[in-house]
Amino acid sequence: xxxxxxxxxxxxxxEKRIFSPSSEFAEKxxxxxxxxxxxxxxxxxxxxxxxxxxxxxKHIDWFxxxxxxxxxxxxxxxxxRYFRGAKLNASYNCLDRHLNNWRRNKAALIWQGExxxxxxxxTYLQLHREVCKFASxxxxxxxxxxxxxxxxxxxxxxLVITLLACARIGAIxxxxxxxxxxEALRDRIxxxxxxxxxxxxxxxxxxxxxxxxxxxxxxxxxxxxxxxCIVVRRIDRDCNMMPGRDYWWHELMxxxxxxxxxxxxxxxxxxFILYTSGSTGKPKGVMHTTGGYMVYATTTFKYIFxxxxxxxxxxTADIGWVTGHSYIVYGxxxxxxxxxxxxxxxxxxxxxxFWEVVEKYRVNIFYTxxxxxxxxMRDGDxxxxxxxxxxxxxxxxxxxxxxxxxxxxxxxxxxxxxxPVVDTWWQTETGGILISPLPGCIPTKPGSxxxxxxxxxxxxxxxxxxxxxxxxxxxxxxxxxxPGIMRGVYGDPNRFKNTYFVQYPGYYFTGDGARRDEDGYxxxxxxxxxxxxxSGHRLGTAEVESSLVAHPKVAExxxxxxxxxxxxxxxxxxxxxxxxxxxxxxLKKELIAHVRKEIGPIASPDKIxxxxxxxxxxxxxxxxxxxxxxxxxxxxxxxxxxTLADPAVVESLVAGRLEAV
Ligand code: ATP
Ligand code: MG
Numbered sequence: 304x305x306x307x308x309x310x311x312x313x314x315x316x317x318e319k320r321i322f323s324p325s326s327e328f329a330e331k332x333x334x335x336x337x338x339x340x341x342x343x344x345x346x347x348x349x350x351x352x353x354x355x356x357x358x359x360x361k362h363i364d365w366f367x368x369x370x371x372x373x374x375x376x377x378x379x380x381x382x383x384r385y386f387r388g389a390k391l392n393a394s395y396n397c398l399d400r401h402l403n404n405w406r407r408n409k410a411a412l413i414w415q416g417e418x419x420x421x422x423x424x425x426t427y428l429q430l431h432r433e434v435c436k437f438a439s440x441x442x443x444x445x446x447x448x449x450x451x452x453x454x455x456x457x458x459x460x461x462l463v464i465t466l467l468a469c470a471r472i473g474a475i476x477x478x479x480x481x482x483x484x485x486e487a488l489r490d491r492i493x494x495x496x497x498x499x500x501x502x503x504x505x506x507x508x509x510x511x512x513x514x515x516x517x518x519x520x521x522x523x524x525x526x527x528x529x530x531x532c533i534v535v536r537r538i539d540r541d542c543n544m545m546p547g548r549d550y551w552w553h554e555l556m557x558x559x560x561x562x563x564x565x566x567x568x569x570x571x572x573x574x575f576i577l578y579t580s581g582s583t584g585k586p587k588g589v590m591h592t593t594g595g596y597m598v599y600a601t602t603t604f605k606y607i608f609x610x611x612x613x614x615x616x617x618x619t620a621d622i623g624w625v626t627g628h629s630y631i632v633y634g635x636x637x638x639x640x641x642x643x644x645x646x647x648x649x650x651x652x653x654x655x656x657f658w659e660v661v662e663k664y665r666v667n668i669f670y671t672x673x674x675x676x677x678x679x680m681r682d683g684d685x686x687x688x689x690x691x692x693x694x695x696x697x698x699x700x701x702x703x704x705x706x707x708x709x710x711x712x713x714x715x716x717x718x719x720x721x722x723p724v725v726d727t728w729w730q731t732e733t734g735g736i737l738i739s740p741l742p743g744c745i746p747t748k749p750g751s752x753x754x755x756x757x758x759x760x761x762x763x764x765x766x767x768x769x770x771x772x773x774x775x776x777x778x779x780x781x782x783x784x785x786p787g788i789m790r791g792v793y794g795d796p797n798r799f800k801n802t803y804f805v806q807y808p809g810y811y812f813t814g815d816g817a818r819r820d821e822d823g824y825x826x827x828x829x830x831x832x833x834x835x836x837x838s839g840h841r842l843g844t845a846e847v848e849s850s851l852v853a854h855p856k857v858a859e860x861x862x863x864x865x866x867x868x869x870x871x872x873x874x875x876x877x878x879x880x881x882x883x884x885x886x887x888x889x890l891k892k893e894l895i896a897h898v899r900k901e902i903g904p905i906a907s908p909d910k911i912x913x914x915x916x917x918x919x920x921x922x923x924x925x926x927x928x929x930x931x932x933x934x935x936x937x938x939x940x941x942x943x944x945x946t947l948a949d950p951a952v953v954e955s956l957v958a959g960r961l962e963a964v
Pocket of ligand 2: 579583730814
């Protein structure tokens with residue numbers, strides 16, 4: 304079969320809808336025409352030194368300029384370097400430089416706590432003062448340039464203050480998502496060799512308290528290297544405090560001096576370590592450096608979110624993920640934006656919590672994940688319809704392929720067909736967004752992340768390394784670096800090359816499958832590990848799932864392959880139905896017929912299992928590798944499950960499987 308020989312992935316879905324930005328949006332946008340975009344993109348690829356020097360001058364303040372802009376090798380001795388010899392400080396760019404103009408009294412951070420009555424706003428001047436004080440605290444505890452500081456906190460302003468304070472003195476922060484277990488925390492502390500931990504006594508999540516400090520204590524009992532643990536008193540309740548190791552944040556801060564000069568960092572000095580979310584296996588300690596990352600985070604933020612000074616920007620991600628690093632903290636603050644930070648979850652106390660927050664703060668730009676969109680869609684239209692969302696002018700999504708039906712719901716019910724939707728594809732490793740529409744000039748197609756950002760040259764290649772034809776699915780690779788690309792895996796120099804550059808020397812291997820259509824738009828088709836081979840046809844998971852989600856009774860779907868005597872692999876679909884829908888044998892038949900009609904017999908599921916929930920990472924991505932094991936009956940060997948959000952989901956799926964087969 305053709306597909307097997309070339310190793311391409313077959314594309315099944317045909318999505319023809321296309322939406323142009325309104326003239327009102329386009330007129331005010333930073334980039335107004337596709338031609339303008341094409342010209343800039345071409346220049347960024349042909350003359351990267353000139354292009355990135357210009358961006359670096361325009362968007363970042365430097366203590367000293369560079370001797371060279373872009374230097375790299377994607378073969379043999381793999382390395383990437385940007386802005387050699389230049390000096391800067393990330394916290395200076397996020398704070399100090401905004402203090403000598405009108406922005407000093409602009410809201411930098413608006414924080415909304417989970418309890419409705421708890422909120423705080425920091426102007427740039429106020430945030431600067433807190434950051435300087437905490438930087439002084441860290442110094443007084445002996446933390447210095449290059450030291451690692453692990454941060455294990457709920458979504459509270461002290462988390463942002465900690466990151467910027469680390470950046471100010473040149474310490475490398477390593478944020479561990481506040482919902483992770485003590486084991487996950489311990490592993491990440493040990494891996495990054497941190498000697499300082501910043502945490503909180505408790506956290507709040509969906510009306511429950513999280514025992515952050517208790518988990519931290521458990522982790523620290525196996526981390527003798529940690530000398531200091533600083534504890535924010537998030538709620539007024541005592542916790543265990545070990546004398547000589549543990550300190551209350553507020554006590555240290557009350558004595559701290561607000562005078563703390565920013566350290567002059569080399570462009571290639573590390574800024575942070577962050578572990579990937581673990582969808583495909585053991586998380587990697589991704590390391591980012593200062594100069595390139597700051598240039599890239601700031602530039603992508605300004606162009607892709609088309610930020611204007613009067614806007615309130617809200618990214619709903621947790622700062623425990625890269626999205627929060629780049630688009631709650633570094634990108635927005637460096638751009639002088641107002642960044643909203645939310646402690647709660649979308650559906651507590653009611654399914655309209657997000658919309659209540661949008662209404663309250665008159666949010667203009669809203670950035671969330673497909674998992675949240677699908678959950679809200681499942682809860683019904685009345686929730687967004689019951690709130691005033693007229694302030695919104697741009698919507699964004701990130702984290703997984705967005706099914707066209709979820710995209711349409713977001714566009715219509717939330718955005719009222721007024722707001723462009725930017726579907727942004729990127730990874731922890733990439734530092735910032737690589738593929739996304741520029742909202743004023745790139746018409747959108749539901750389910751497509753559209754076109755590459757400046758400096759990014761993605762290719763679709765077949766298994767044999769040759770380039771795929773238009774609309775032929777293959778491996779998504781990038782053929783040169785961009786300033787935000789990771790510089791290494793912390794503590795493991797060979798893992799960088801071995802994870803990303805050995806598959807196709809000369810290319811950065813993303814691990815995702817995609818196709819590029821006749822307009823040059825990219826469509827992400829799922830992870831390459833998840834490709835299903837049905838009778839020699841190689842299918843991506845995303846398109847089959849999207850077809851299921853397009854059925855009016857389906858809320859969410861995950862598709863995997865399982866061993867099949869005749870076809871090699873069969874299609875096993877896990878389906879969650881919408882609120883109020885009955886999961887019957889009838890419906891299974893209806894769904895099989897639906898997929899058959901929508902995309903063809905080759906994609907019709909062999910087995911459908913209804914489930915009330917799917918296994919997800921703590922960042923909300925479906926973990927297909929676990930579903931694959933369950934479908935194959937290999938339930939004793941599920942692999943690394945430490946990043947799983949809710950282990951009970953797996954148990955119920957295992958039980959459900961026995962019935963389904
Ligand atoms: P691990 O690498 O540990 O398995 P992970 O890949 O889930 O975890 P992240 O870096 O948080 O960790 O996620 C990046 C991945 O998320 C991408 O490789 C892609 O598979 C998926 N992704 C992110 N944004 C999009 C998007 N807009 N469309 C499609 N897929 C996306
Ligand atoms: Mg990954």
